[in-house]
Amino acid sequence: MKKTHSIIGVILLSLLLAGCAGTxxxxxxxxxxxWEGYNRKVFAFNTAMDKVVRPIAVGYxxxxxxxxxxxxxxxxxxxxxxxxxxxxxxxxxxxxxxDTIGRFLVNSTIGLLGFFDxxxxxxxxxxxxxxxxxxxxxxxxxxxxxMIPFLGPSTFRDGTGRAVDSxxxxxxxxxxxxxxxxxxxxxxxxxxxxxxxxDAELNEAYxxxxxxRDVWIQNRQYQIYDxxxxxxxxxxxxxxxxxxxxxxxxxxx
Amino acid sequence: xKLRILLxxxxxxxxxxxLFAQSQADDPxxxxxxxxxxxxxxxxxxxxxxxxxxxxxDELVRNDLMPLLDIxxxxxxxxxxxxxxxxxEKIKEFADCMSNLLVTRYSKGLLYFSSNIKLNVLPxxxxxxxxxxxxxxxxxxxEGGEAPVDYAFHKxxxxxxxxxxxxxxxxxxxxxxxxxMPEVQANGIDxxxxxxxxxxxxxxx
Numbered sequence: 001m002k003k004t005h006s007i008i009g010v011i012l013l014s015l016l017l018a019g020c021a022g023t024x025x026x027x028x029x030x031x032x033x034x035w036e037g038y039n040r041k042v043f044a045f046n047t048a049m050d051k052v053v054r055p056i057a058v059g060y061x062x063x064x065x066x067x068x069x070x071x072x073x074x075x076x077x078x079x080x081x082x083x084x085x086x087x088x089x090x091x092x093x094x095x096x097x098x099d100t101i102g103r104f105l106v107n108s109t110i111g112l113l114g115f116f117d118x119x120x121x122x123x124x125x126x127x128x129x130x131x132x133x134x135x136x137x138x139x140x141x142x143x144x145x146x147m148i149p150f151l152g153p154s155t156f157r158d159g160t161g162r163a164v165d166s167x168x169x170x171x172x173x174x175x176x177x178x179x180x181x182x183x184x185x186x187x188x189x190x191x192x193x194x195x196x197x198x199d200a201e202l203n204e205a206y207x208x209x210x211x212x213r214d215v216w217i218q219n220r221q222y223q224i225y226d227x228x229x230x231x232x233x234x235x236x237x238x239x240x241x242x243x244x245x246x247x248x249x250x251x252x253x
Numbered sequence: 254x255k256l257r258i259l260l261x262x263x264x265x266x267x268x269x270x271x272l273f274a275q276s277q278a279d280d281p282x283x284x285x286x287x288x289x290x291x292x293x294x295x296x297x298x299x300x301x302x303x304x305x306x307x308x309x310x311d312e313l314v315r316n317d318l319m320p321l322l323d324i325x326x327x328x329x330x331x332x333x334x335x336x337x338x339x340x341x342e343k344i345k346e347f348a349d350c351m352s353n354l355l356v357t358r359y360s361k362g363l364l365y366f367s368s369n370i371k372l373n374v375l376p377x378x379x380x381x382x383x384x385x386x387x388x389x390x391x392x393x394x395x396e397g398g399e400a401p402v403d404y405a406f407h408k409x410x411x412x413x414x415x416x417x418x419x420x421x422x423x424x425x426x427x428x429x430x431x432x433x434m435p436e437v438q439a440n441g442i443d444x445x446x447x448x449x450x451x452x453x454x455x456x457x458x
Binding site for chain 2: 206214215219229237238239
């Protein structure tokens, strides 16, 4: 238990640092991202780190045959089953929580420690829940965007949730206590490899920081609502002055 | 007597169901089903030709998909207050640029999915109101699993038109808007149009 969770340390530190974030250069989304000044610094730090991490992820992606890479992904995803289960219970999703137990038992055994996602083939659906999502469904809907060193985009709520989840997950805790933290380096590389396709998009963006934030926040909202978020209010996007001229409603071209 | 009533009932029900079917034909769900169905069938049939000549596929997408979209509305949502004071031609030029970008991306997507492409359009749900609705679809990915792709539709004088695509909760309009609005404000619309046009050429190789 001594150095159980470096992840927790990183998250706590970043929460602390964000709290004393100093003057801000830009404020592109004061509502969701009041800590933008601090977040941009962490983003720059993570981008610099990525100069080292990315080549490793590229190499990993090249060497690993796709089925093996899928297996590695399945393995790590299976380790999170206890977190999903506990949060399904906390959200009152009891029927789904039984699926999650079923998946975990099947994949950990027949699926050889989770490498093979046998459960999906058997028709047991996959769900993804965590404490951040639970807190959101309990009414803690809006939380400040927070860039976490090494780990990337999050919010105050979700970062805290992640720390608690990883602290309480008996499976990952066991792995840490056994001193197999090297697995987490593999997980990091594997996760990074999954985002390689999106690098070009990010690099070509006018403001990569904002792109990452937008994509993350919207996708997170989607997870919180289990894939069915309320439709957004597009009217807010229209400019009243421009609108007043005359409504243009031609159908494409 | 009873028989006659039944017969009348049967005829009226047939009649009303054809009427119903007609009015259904241009609802957003049917539009997405018929148009994407047509495009996917065409791609599956002529995959080799389109792989060799992607510009033919661009043409197909432009002709078949674009009439479903309200690009001008999307462009106005994206520009927001950055479109203030711009001439109508400029906004049109920007909208054209967005539609080119969309065509290229959509074609590339089609080639990526190639012949395995499967689209499942989910039934319309309660959130249909008179002006705005969402059509939810699931695209089966070549490597397994499904990607949720939703279309936002609004009603125009020209029928229902889509103006936003939302993939895994990520809205194209929102994402583009937050990139393009500040860029227009900083560099002006002409520079943005030029960049998007060159960016599109980069995407094409």
